[in-house]
Amino acid sequence: xxxxxxxxxxxxxxxxxxxxxxxxxxxxxxxxxxxxxxxxxxxxxxxxxxxxxxxxxxxxxxxxxxxxxxxxxxxxxxxxxxxxxxxxxxxxxxxxxxxxxxxxxxxxxxxxxxxxxxxxxxxxxxxxxxxxxxxxxxxxxxxxxxxxxxxxxxxxxxxxxxxxxxxxxxxxxxxxxxxxxxxxxxxxxxxxxxxxxxxxxxxxxxxxxxxxxxxxxxxxxxxxxxxxxxxxxxxxxxxxxxxxxxxxxxxxxxxxxxxxxxxxxxxxxxxxxxxxxxxxxxxxxxxxxxxxxxxxxxxxxxxxxxxxxxxxxxxxxxxxxxxxxxxxxxxxxxxxxxxxxxxxxxxxxxxxxxxxxxxxxxxxxxxxxxxxxxxxxxxxxxxxxxxxxxxxxxxxxxxxxxxxxxxxxxxxxxxxxxxxxxxxxxxxxxxxxxxxxxxxxxxxxxxxxxxxxxxxxxxxxxxxxxxxxxxxxxxxxxxxxxxxxxxxxxxxxxxxxxxxxxxxxxxxxxxxxxxxxxxxxxxxxxxxxxxxxxxxxxxxxxxxxxxxxxxxxxxxxxxxxxxxxxxxxxxxxxxxxxxxxxxxxxxxxxxxxxxxxxxxxxxxxxxxxxxxxxxxxxxxxxxxxxxxxxxxxxxxxxxxxxxxxxxxxxxxxxxxxxxxxxxxxxxxxxxxxxxxxxxxxxxxxxxxxxxxxxxxxxxxxxxxxxxxxxxxxxxxxxxxxxxxxxxxxxxxxxxxxxxxxxxxxx
Numbered sequence: 004x005x006x007x008x009x010x011x012x013x014x015x016x017x018x019x020x021x022x023x024x025x026x027x028x029x030x031x032x033x034x035x036x037x038x039x040x041x042x043x044x045x046x047x048x049x050x051x052x053x054x055x056x057x058x059x060x061x062x063x064x065x066x067x068x069x070x071x072x073x074x075x076x077x078x079x080x081x082x083x084x085x086x087x088x089x090x091x092x093x094x095x096x097x098x099x100x101x102x103x104x105x106x107x108x109x110x111x112x113x114x115x116x117x118x119x120x121x122x123x124x125x126x127x128x129x130x131x132x133x134x135x136x137x138x139x140x141x142x143x144x145x146x147x148x149x150x151x152x153x154x155x156x157x158x159x160x161x162x163x164x165x166x167x168x169x170x171x172x173x174x175x176x177x178x179x180x181x182x183x184x185x186x187x188x189x190x191x192x193x194x195x196x197x198x199x200x201x202x203x204x205x206x207x208x209x210x211x212x213x214x215x216x217x218x219x220x221x222x223x224x225x226x227x228x229x230x231x232x233x234x235x236x237x238x239x240x241x242x243x244x245x246x247x248x249x250x251x252x253x254x255x256x257x258x259x260x261x262x263x264x265x266x267x268x269x270x271x272x273x274x275x276x277x278x279x280x281x282x283x284x285x286x287x288x289x290x291x292x293x294x295x296x297x298x299x300x301x302x303x304x305x306x307x308x309x310x311x312x313x314x315x316x317x318x319x320x321x322x323x324x325x326x327x328x329x330x331x332x333x334x335x336x337x338x339x340x341x342x343x344x345x346x347x348x349x350x351x352x353x354x355x356x357x358x359x360x361x362x363x364x365x366x367x368x369x370x371x372x373x374x375x376x377x378x379x380x381x382x383x384x385x386x387x388x389x390x391x392x393x394x395x396x397x398x399x400x401x402x403x404x405x406x407x408x409x410x411x412x413x414x415x416x417x418x419x420x421x422x423x424x425x426x427x428x429x430x431x432x433x434x435x436x437x438x439x440x441x442x443x444x445x446x447x448x449x450x451x452x453x454x455x456x457x458x459x460x461x462x463x464x465x466x467x468x469x470x471x472x473x474x475x476x477x478x479x480x481x482x483x484x485x486x487x488x489x490x491x492x493x494x495x496x497x498x499x500x501x502x503x504x505x506x507x508x509x510x511x512x513x514x515x516x517x518x519x520x521x522x523x524x525x526x527x528x529x530x531x532x533x534x535x536x537x538x539x540x541x542x543x544x545x546x547x548x549x550x551x552x553x554x555x556x557x558x559x560x561x562x563x564x565x566x567x568x569x570x571x572x573x574x575x576x577x578x579x580x581x582x583x584x585x586x587x588x589x590x591x592x593x594x595x596x597x598x599x600x601x602x603x604x605x606x607x608x609x610x611x612x613x614x615x616x617x618x619x620x621x622x623x624x625x626x627x628x629x630x631x632x633x634x635x636x637x638x639x640x641x642x643x644x645x646x647x648x649x650x651x652x653x654x655x656x657x658x659x660x661x662x663x664x665x666x667x668x669x670x671x672x673x674x675x676x677x678x679x680x681x682x683x684x685x686x687x688x689x690x691x692x693x694x695x696x697x698x699x700x701x702x703x704x705x706x707x708x709x710x711x712x713x714x715x716x717x718x719x720x721x722x723x724x725x726x727x728x729x730x731x732x733x734x735x736x737x738x739x740x741x742x743x744x745x746x747x748x749x
Contacts, residue, residue, distance in 0.1 A: 019372045022175055022365070028385070029171055029172060029174055030172040030692060036075075037075025038695075038703060039691045039692040040052060040053055040075075040693065043178075043179060043194060043397070045200075045400075047082060049410035051076075051410075052078065053078055054165070055148070057194070059159065061078050077232075078146065080147070082201050085144050085269075085320060087138075087139060087320075088138040088269075091138070095131040095134050097135065097478065100131070101113070101114055107532075109462070114481070115480065135477075135479060139473040140225060140473075141413055141416065143413075144271065145221065147218060147219070147220050148218070149218060152215040157219075165183040167182070167184040169182045174365075175361060175362060176354075177357040179195070180193055186215075190208070192206065193206040196357060202311040203309065204352065204354055205309070206305070210304050213303040217291050218291070219290070220289065222262075225269070226416075228413075229701065232417060241264070241288070243263075243264055247261055248260050249261075251276045253349075257276050258276070259275065269319045270315035271312060271313060276349045278307065279305075307349060307351075308349050309350060319473075368435045369721075369744040371740065373739070375741070376739045391713050394706065399439075399443075404424040404427065405706060407423060407702070408703070418479060419472060420471055421469060421493065422487055424443065426706075427710045428444070429497060430711075433717035434744070435504065437500070440497065440500070444497050444498065447494050448516070450469075451520060454520075457478070463524050465525070467491065467524050468490050468491055468494070486542055486543040486553045487547075488539075492568070494521050498510075498576075500746075502579075504746055508580075518572075521573070522573035522588055526588050536595045544559030544561065544562055544607065549608060556608050556609075560621075563598050564625035565625070568630070570588045571588075571592050603642045605635075605639055605640065607620075616650060618656065619660050620647040622643055623664060624663055626667055626671070627666035628663060628714075640667065641673075644671065648680075653685040653687075654685070654686055656685065657705065659708055665678070668680055669718055669719045669723075669732070674732070674733050674734050674736070675735050691704075696709055718733055718748040719733025721745035
């Protein structure tokens with residue numbers, strides 16, 4: 004399933020007890036924490052639940068503050084294919100948001116925004132810009148939760164109805180078990196997600212099923228709102244049709260119902276399958292699932308069913324392409340589901356597939372164990388490492404580049420940010436799980452023509468990758484996003500990591516066009532001056548604090564180093580394929596101006612104010628995320644790291660900034676500073692019980708923080724090219740670090 008380790012740094016002599024390592028950090032909750040719902044998923048689909056194992060109490064997980072509960076995280080059911088657009092009153096395009104900007108090469112058109120951004124919200128935007136930023140948006144495919152029928156009246160259950168709550172996410176199997184008491188009845192719920200299908204299995208065991216406990220299923224309209232993918236108000240704008248029952252073709256003795264969903268141009272189906280099951284449509288967009296009144300002797304206390312979500316491939320819904328179901332995995336999956344003659348219930352089938360997949364996931368790829376270290380911070384760091392592996396596998400390993408909140412909720416309406424792709428996915432290669440990186444990296448091949456047209460319209464060669472997009476790759480109006488450039492080398496970097504994991508001609512040929520076209524843009528974007536080749540303006544660096552002076556920004560430190568590294572990596576790609584070198588690439592790489600140094604430290608940009616001490620300290624990426632380049636002096640970078648650590652506005656930073664500092668410290672051979680950075684006591688370095696990296700009330704989870712952590716600790720454990728030869732060179736020498744199966748960083 005996973006590629007073999009590629010490393011030159013010494014590994015631990017003894018094998019790690021991976022099952023013990025993983026299960027030490029199972030997520031256990033006994034009290035409702037609105038910030039920490041758990042999810043099951045497979046990279047293409049995820050189901051996020053409350054303490055009941057379903058989505059019974061959405062009001063207990065509010066986005067905004069309530070008097071009795073802090074802001075939480077919404078409960079959602081999302082997929083990579085489920086997208087929707089609200090019909091627009093007229094046809095909108097980016098022409099109305101395109102502004103000519105002066106550049107060293109003359110006027111260049113950029114997609115801007117008439118309005119502005121205040122606290123991550125657009126203000127004074129035109130109707131067209133608002134629509135273009137919000138559409139297409141990711142869909143919430145449906146909410147499944149317990150309902151209580153008493154005296155003929157049905158209502159949702161609330162947190163006041165349940166007591167003795169216990170919930171465990173078993174990371175080793177990917178199965179969640181929830182137990183609670185409701186109206187004097189004990190209830191046990193098993194929740195699992197199929198590893199290769201968009202299907203969740205649910206088993207409810209309780210005498211309450213004979214006393215009025217049922218499961219409700221609601222379907223919302225698509226939402227243009229920030230964070231919340233469900234609009235429950237527009238009941239007349241979509242249709243829900245229940246068909247069935249029919250004998251299940253997948254499960255003997257089971258019955259299947261099909262729900263046909265239509266939201267404007269988006270269509271999908273939901274298949275509910277189970278034995279002794281009753282499914283009825285109680286409202287326009289609501290179903291009731293209950294034990295069949297004519298079922299067997301166990302039907303009054305067991306409700307066992309699966310729910311599969313299937314794209315119709317129409318409109319904004321994108322047919323799922325499964326890039327991970329190999330013949331070997333399919334065979335193992337079939338065996339787990341009862342191909343040996345064992346008849347399984349729907350939940351048993353889904354749970355068995357999960358119980359086969361996740362142990363294989365944990366048993367292959369990389370592992371790091373810190374439990375034997377005396378420093379008490381080691382156990383917390385180990386917890387974060389294990390949970391981050393689970394969360395990124397669930398949310399970041401699919402066929403589209405992930406959004407910052409994955410498949411849990413809908414920051415930026417589910418539209419993903421390509422400058423964040425490295426942070427979500429690069430670690431998969433470092434942890435020898437490169438097959439989880441490949442699906443989203445392959446997406447770039449489908450966007451080549453769109454990105455080529457963007458570059459051509461601006462007078463550049465190659466392809467210019469967008470920033471904030473949906474599956475169609477169309478840019479969003481923004482006064483920031485379209486001026487960023489640090490996402491341009493990301494596909495080169497990710498492809499290079501894939502090649503290091505699998506140095507084959509097949510890899511070289513598959514990603515050659517993506518690598519070469521990215522490099523062609525980078526070379527043509529740099530412009531010659533008497534000093535050498537320079538970058539910008541207009542330009543906004545990774546540290547977005549300079550957005551208001553984008554017409555002046557030149558030569559950000561990180562981007563200069565990334566340009567040099569990326570162009571040289573692309574040149575090496577050509578050499579491996581036996582192709583002639585491109586002189587322009589080497590001319591630009593060798594001739595880039597050095598970054599600005601102020602008082603012995605690297606400035607963020609080459610013009611005043613040089614360094615604003617807010618947001619990302621992105622100059623540190625130039626030797627941390629990146630290996631040593633000709634442009635960066637380690638001694639100056641050491642002074643830069645000290646300067647940042649001494650005086651930076653930590654409240655303005657983001658979750659991946661701490662791994663950045665750790666990687667820089669590690670490469671500068673300061674492992675104490677590396678660990679300190681990873682566990683810095685800062686608001687946006689908070690890691691919740693469920694493992695998510697919380698940022699703000701409106702950004703309740705932030706997967707780039709989890710992915711960045713995994714990239715950093717892999718580098719710290721396995722080392723980097725031309726780095727120290729000692730074991731775990733990025734960790735303090737008095738730490739006991741066991742690791743295996745990691746790939747050494749460039």
